[in-house]
Amino acid sequence: MNRAGVALVALVVMAGAARADASSFDPSFTSHDFEALAQALGDAVTFPNLGTAAPGGVTGFQILGAAGGPRVQTDAHWWQYVSHSNTVGGVLVGQRVVVRKGLPHRLDVGAQVGKVFGDQFWGADLRWGLLEGGTLAPAAALRASYSRLASSTLNRLDVAEAQLVVSKGFLIVSPYAAVGYRRVSARAELGGPTPVGHSTTLDHFTAAVGARLGLLPFLHVIGEVRRATGTSVFLGLGVGL
Numbered sequence: 001m002n003r004a005g006v007a008l009v010a011l012v013v014m015a016g017a018a019r020a021d022a023s024s025f026d027p028s029f030t031s032h033d034f035e036a037l038a039q040a041l042g043d044a045v046t047f048p049n050l051g052t053a054a055p056g057g058v059t060g061f062q063i064l065g066a067a068g069g070p071r072v073q074t075d076a077h078w079w080q081y082v083s084h085s086n087t088v089g090g091v092l093v094g095q096r097v098v099v100r101k102g103l104p105h106r107l108d109v110g111a112q113v114g115k116v117f118g119d120q121f122w123g124a125d126l127r128w129g130l131l132e133g134g135t136l137a138p139a140a141a142l143r144a145s146y147s148r149l150a151s152s153t154l155n156r157l158d159v160a161e162a163q164l165v166v167s168k169g170f171l172i173v174s175p176y177a178a179v180g181y182r183r184v185s186a187r188a189e190l191g192g193p194t195p196v197g198h199s200t201t202l203d204h205f206t207a208a209v210g211a212r213l214g215l216l217p218f219l220h221v222i223g224e225v226r227r228a229t230g231t232s233v234f235l236g237l238g239v240g241l
Contacts, residue, residue: 025081025190029078029081029190029196030077031198031200032077032078033077033078033081034078034186034188034190034198034200035200035202036076036078037078037081037082037154037186038154038157038184038186038200038202039184039202039228039229039230040069040070040072040092040229040230041116041117041149041151041154041157041184041186042157042159042182042184042186042202042228042229043069043070043092043226043228043229043230043232044069044070044092044094044116044232045094045114045116045121045123045147045148045149045157045159046123046145046147046159046161046182046226046228046232047098047110047112047123047124047125047145047146047147047159047161048066048068048208048224048226048232048234048236049143049163049165049176049178049208049210049224050064050066050098050210050222050224050234050236050238051100051176051212051222052139052165052167052169052174052176052212053127053129053131053133053138053139053140053141053165053166053167053176054129054132054133054139054141054167054169054174055102055106055107055108055127055129055132055139055141056100056101056102056108056241057102058102058103058104059102059241060100060101060102060108060240060241061100061101061102061240061241062098062099062100062101062238062239062240062241063097063098063099063100063238063239063240064097064098064222064236064237064238064239064240065095065096065097065098065236065237065238066095066096066097066098066222066234066235066236066237067093067094067095067096067234067235067236068091068093068094068224068232068233068234068235069091069092069093069094069116069232069233069234070091070092070229070230070231070232071090071091071092071230071231071232071233072087072090072091072092072230074087074090082117086116086117086118091232091233092116093116094114094115094116094121095114095115095116096112096113096114096115096121097112097113097114098110098111098112098236098238099111099112100240105128106128106129106130106132106141107126107127107128107129108126108127108129109124109125109126109127110124110125110126110127111123111124111125112124112125112147116149117151119149119150119151120149120150121147121148121149121150122147122148122150123145123146123147123148123159124145124146125143125144125145125146126143126144126145127141127142127143127165128141128142128143129141130142133167133168133169138166138167138168139166139167139168139169140164140165140166140167141164141165142162142163142164142165143162143163143164143165143178143180144160144161144162144163145159145160145161145163146158146159146160146161147159151188154186154187154188155187155188155189156185156186156187156188157184157185157186158184158185158186159182159183159184160182160183161180161181161182161183161206162180162181163178163179163180163206163208164178164179164180165177165178166178172213172214172215173211173212173213173214174211174212174214175209175210175211176208176209176210176211176212177207177208177209177210178206178207178208178209179205179206179207180205180206180207180208181203181204181205181206182203182204182205182206182228183201183202183203184200184201184202184203184204185199185200185201185202186198186199186200187199187200202229204228204229205228206226206227206228207226207227208224208225208226208227209224209225210222210223210224210225210234211223218239218240218241219237219238219239220237220238220239221235221236221237221238222234222235222236222237222238223235223236224236
């Protein structure tokens with residue numbers, strides 16, 4: 001395995017090292033607490049851009065390991081009910097592997113799979129290039145993504161987002177920005193011995209800024225900051241064209 005592959009595997013392994021302890025709930029866990037939990041998990045499992053607006057083309061292919069999530073308010077009431085083993089520097093960390101493939105007609109498709117609080121989530125995205133970009137002109141694309149958390153805590157959590165993405169390449173660095181709209185839907189039955197049903201739907205405008213740094217011809221690092229209900233940070237290491 002080459003150095004890029006070793007580095008990618010190392011990132012995924014280190015990101016996956018932290019596993020959550022079981023969360024527990026009692027009758028004092030309120031609907032407001034449930035909304036805050038759904039917001040944090042929505043920020044964590046949402047499909048981050050981690051890429052520019054430029055279409056990959058039919059030869060384009062990328063795989064990356066990434067980790068990150070939202071900053072959480074550790075003094076909030078809901079926080080006492082969940083495991084804290086997935087936080088690093090106040091950030092609720094979820095880890096994921098992302099794969100993307102370029103298609104004809106300026107289309108790109110992607111998929112992600114990852115874990116947060118020890119529970120698995122998956123997602124998919126589709127991007128259509130409005131502008132391919134050039135020496136002076138930026139690239140622009142429309143993007144839609146969907147993610148679902150299969151959780152031992154929540155019966156179901158779904159995240160859907162639509163975005164407009166703009167980027168510009170400068171030698172080895174390609175900054176990008178995005179604006180969009182996101183919906184998080186969650187439901188669960190929590191507590192005992194008689195579980196209490198909770199459900200919520202949360203809509204938010206979203207924004208993201210990031211940059212891709214090309215270290216080698218086929219190796220790049222991507223950093224991204226997203227804003228929805230809170231501020232999230234993601235870092236990825238990828239290989240591909």
